[in-house]
Amino acid sequence: MRRHIFQWLLIVAAGLAQPRLMVAAAGHLRVGAAAVEFEADDTMEIGGSILAGHVRGQEGKLRAVAVVLEQAPVKLAVVACDVLMLNRDLLDPVAAEIERTTGIPAAHVLINCTHTHHAPSTCTVHGYKRDEEFCRRVQRGIAAAVRAANANLAGDSRFCFALGEEKTVGQNSRLLLGDGTIYWGGPRDDAVRPTGPFDPALPVLAFRDVDGKLQALLFNHSTHTIRGRKGGVRSPGFYGMAAQELEAEMGATVGFLEGASGSTHNLDLSGDECADRIKRAVREALAKAQPQAAARLAAIKRPFKFRVRRFDEAKEDEAVSSYCRKRMPPRADSTIAVFRAMRRELAPRQGEERETWMQVMRIGDVAIVGVPAEYFTALGLDIKKRSPFPHTLVAELANDWIGYLPDREGHKLGGYQTWTGLHSYAEPGTGERIADEAVAMLRELRTK
Numbered sequence: 001m002r003r004h005i006f007q008w009l010l011i012v013a014a015g016l017a018q019p020r021l022m023v024a025a026a027g028h029l030r031v032g033a034a035a036v037e038f039e040a041d042d043t044m045e046i047g048g049s050i051l052a053g054h055v056r057g058q059e060g061k062l063r064a065v066a067v068v069l070e071q072a073p074v075k076l077a078v079v080a081c082d083v084l085m086l087n088r089d090l091l092d093p094v095a096a097e098i099e100r101t102t103g104i105p106a107a108h109v110l111i112n113c114t115h116t117h118h119a120p121s122t123c124t125v126h127g128y129k130r131d132e133e134f135c136r137r138v139q140r141g142i143a144a145a146v147r148a149a150n151a152n153l154a155g156d157s158r159f160c161f162a163l164g165e166e167k168t169v170g171q172n173s174r175l176l177l178g179d180g181t182i183y184w185g186g187p188r189d190d191a192v193r194p195t196g197p198f199d200p201a202l203p204v205l206a207f208r209d210v211d212g213k214l215q216a217l218l219f220n221h222s223t224h225t226i227r228g229r230k231g232g233v234r235s236p237g238f239y240g241m242a243a244q245e246l247e248a249e250m251g252a253t254v255g256f257l258e259g260a261s262g263s264t265h266n267l268d269l270s271g272d273e274c275a276d277r278i279k280r281a282v283r284e285a286l287a288k289a290q291p292q293a294a295a296r297l298a299a300i301k302r303p304f305k306f307r308v309r310r311f312d313e314a315k316e317d318e319a320v321s322s323y324c325r326k327r328m329p330p331r332a333d334s335t336i337a338v339f340r341a342m343r344r345e346l347a348p349r350q351g352e353e354r355e356t357w358m359q360v361m362r363i364g365d366v367a368i369v370g371v372p373a374e375y376f377t378a379l380g381l382d383i384k385k386r387s388p389f390p391h392t393l394v395a396e397l398a399n400d401w402i403g404y405l406p407d408r409e410g411h412k413l414g415g416y417q418t419w420t421g422l423h424s425y426a427e428p429g430t431g432e433r434i435a436d437e438a439v440a441m442l443r444e445l446r447t448k
Contacts, residue, residue: 030070030155031207033216033253034148047084048117052128058234065255066145080255082236085401107301113397116237159295160206164285167200170223173265182415186327204285214252222259227271238274260380295364298448309427342421357399370398373405405431
């Protein structure tokens with residue numbers, strides 16, 4: 001009789017324990033992080049200018065920084081790459097390889113480019129092509145970083161968040177000039193006003209172990225990544241240098257996610273000053289970061305269709321030629337020639353339908369929106385304003401690159417970011433459509 005009672009008690013105890021174990025596993029957050037360097041050399045053309053260029057030497061590292069999050073059975077991977085931008089023909093195979101080797105679904109992998117203008121070319125645009133060998137190295141580096149981060153998964157981990165601010169590194173750089181044009185290069189002593197907003201938000205996502213030790217940190221800000229600490233060398237840019245210096249200081253992997261910065265640049269500060277101010281802002285935000293409730297993980301990634309714009313060749317040529325001859329006469333002819341060549345390539349493709357990716361992720365009450373373009377800040381702010389999440393950040397140049405995406409007002413005003421070329425070819429209104437789709441996906445994500 002006693003034996004039967006004892007067996008019954010064991011069965012009951014096992015039945016009570018099992019649900020508790022399942023609940024604990026479901027809320028258990030594990031974090032892994034890693035960084036892999038992309039090898040580069042002085043023979044490689046640098047992306048980021050109108051014409052091809054070369055540099056001698058390098059500061060810092062060009063890297064893929066990966067953070068993998070697991071809350072069984074869900075895994076997410078967020079990757080930041082120190083390159084200008086990457087097209088989906090390079091990134092889709094990498095996402096598939098990551099899924100094959102780690103089990104992280106491709107739809108749960110977000111690959112963002114930090115948009116440094118000081119790395120070998122990874123895209124064909126303006127007057128140069130992408131360096132295919134360097135692109136292969138980048139692909140291998142991304143996959144290796146995610147594999148290493150996945151292998152480094154450890155827990156229990158706590159997710160901490162703070163919404164910091166840095167309002168001096170960058171500004172809306174599309175200045176209305178006295179002659180009614182929009183500033184791109186050359187003198188700006190007749191500037192009238194900025195034509196759009198600047199987003200100073202600097203969100204910090206920090207992950208700590210049970211003892212409070214920092215495991216990984218991601219931060220986000222919305223300014224073009226131009227200038228490093230030195231000039232004339234390969235560089236991850238001031239954001240990348242700040243991330244690597246913070247990493248050495250904090251003893252944890254640190255990555256930067258480029259925000260919606262299609263219309264914002266640093267016009268006045270040195271790269272040194274930018275890096276130092278960003279580091280200070282990250283430190284201040286991290287000091288205020290608060291532990292969040294159990295970090296529920298989810299992601300949605302789906303195709304988005306758009307069309308190549310139709311354009312008037314004569315009007316396009318006049319816009320480029322008149323600005324360059326007046327504002328940048330020493331390099332006017334070469335720049336005009338580059339834009340003419342790009343339009344010749346696009347002319348037979350006018351109206352063509354293309355497909356890219358949209359992606360949203362949630363880490364608890366923080367959402368990340370991946371957009372595949374150099375996205376105007378006004379559009380990024382619109383997504384944030386309409387998001388159902390308490391905190392939303394935009395990571396541009398994610399999973400693909402389809403050029404600049406201005407808002408409709410930006411198209412009306414004109415300027416470099418709207419001139420037709422391989423850098424800007426989607427039809428007007430695409431930026432707003434992406435914002436609407438992002439908000440719809442965020443609302444869906446909120447229920448997951």
